[in-house]
Amino acid sequence: MTAPALHEPAVRTLDQLIAHVRAGGYGPDPAEERIALAFTTAQAVRHTGRNSGYRNEVLSLRLHAAVGSCAVEPGALPAAALDDCVGVSVAELLDHPMLPVQVAALDAYLSHVRPHTPDHGARPYAVPAGGSLHRSRARARAVVDLLPATGIRRVLVIGVVNSLLEQLRARGLEYVPCDLKGGATEWGEPVRTDALAELELCDAILASGMTLGNGSFQPLLDHAATTGKPLVMFAQTGSAVLPRFLGAGVSAVSAEPYPFFWLDGGPGVIHRYGGAR
Known part of the structure; x- marks a missing residue:
């Protein structure tokens, strides 16, 4: 099994992970990292030969070259949430009242500092x-x-x-x-x-x-x-x-x-x- 890099703090809850991010455990101060772009992606699909279809909706936040995402129930995300997310810091979004916004911001930050590469x-x-x-x-x-x-x-x-x-x-x-x-x-x-x-x-x-x-x-x-x-x-x-x-x-x-x-x-x-x- 591939374990996290040895210099990463051990975490057992989402709150612990957020706390380590806030404390600089992953590098850049999240208070200095600002989200420039927020967008949603909505999808409806029914594959040929399948009897049923489904819908997806995803909130995504752009931080530098990285994009962090969190799926939400279709229609559950208020339009104002996009405005809440842009021009503010990752640290601020980690305190947002909506958990999907917190997760998307955390994902954007970690995608930036821990990209999906073999050395990670x-x-x-x-x-x-x-x-x-x-x-x-x-x-x-x-x-x-x-x-x-x-x-x-x-x-x-x-x-x-x-x-x-x-x-x-x-x-x-x-x-x-x-x-x-x-x-x-x-x-x-x-x-x-x-x-x-x-x-x-x-x-x-x-x-x-x-x-x-x-x-x-x-x-x-x-x-x-x-x-x-x-x-x-x-x-x-x-x-x-x-x-x-x-x-x-x-x-x-x-x-x-x-x-x-x-x-x-x-x-x-x-x-x-x-x-x-």
């Missing part, structure tokens, strides 16, 4: 050009490969992505799909809405970075740290935040900073931390 523990994984479904399946293979090859029977999947479930099915793994939206999977399986109630029934966890933005990440981290269960994060939200928790409960991260695979059909790259090599 990242391993690039090429996502081929092609249609959205083709690229979604390629990403799903990269994510599921981060689970241990043996010793896993049932996986708790938090944030239902049908391509990920398809990969688990192809590998003969059972899964429990969870998402706050509920509903059903592509195969008609009911989607549970209380992930914490399912933790004891599964021996690995595959979770969306969106758990950072809705406040449900910490119980997953605590459970994995206590039990030793693999916790693999697939992260468009907080792609530079979640690698900081490697060794503290997170076993692997598939980090996908903006621009995301669904934005165009050209070749791309995601960055993997930890997991099997």
Whole structure:
């Protein structure tokens, strides 16, 4: 497993990570780093051959060459939030009343000071050009490969992505799909809405970075740290935040900073931390 760089402070909560950033534990003073650009990206999709579709909305903040992002429920982000984010410091946004703004600002800062490069523990994984479904399946293979090859029977999947479930099915793994939206999977399986109630029934966890933005990440981290269960994060939200928790409960991260695979059909790259090599 790839651990964070030795000079990085050990963190076990999001609040601890924010405190270390404020204290200069990652270099530049966040009070001196100002966000120049804030934007949202909204997406609706229904792949050919699939019975259902979905929508995404993501808040992104630009800091120098880096972009930090946090997914939100479609329509939940007030328009004024964009105005709140521009021309102010990262430190100020870490105090914003909306958790997604805090996460996006933290992600922008860490993407700037800890970019996804091999010297920071990242391993690039090429996502081929092609249609959205083709690229979604390629990403799903990269994510599921981060689970241990043996010793896993049932996986708790938090944030239902049908391509990920398809990969688990192809590998003969059972899964429990969870998402706050509920509903059903592509195969008609009911989607549970209380992930914490399912933790004891599964021996690995595959979770969306969106758990950072809705406040449900910490119980997953605590459970994995206590039990030793693999916790693999697939992260468009907080792609530079979640690698900081490697060794503290997170076993692997598939980090996908903006621009995301669904934005165009050209070749791309995601960055993997930890997991099997």
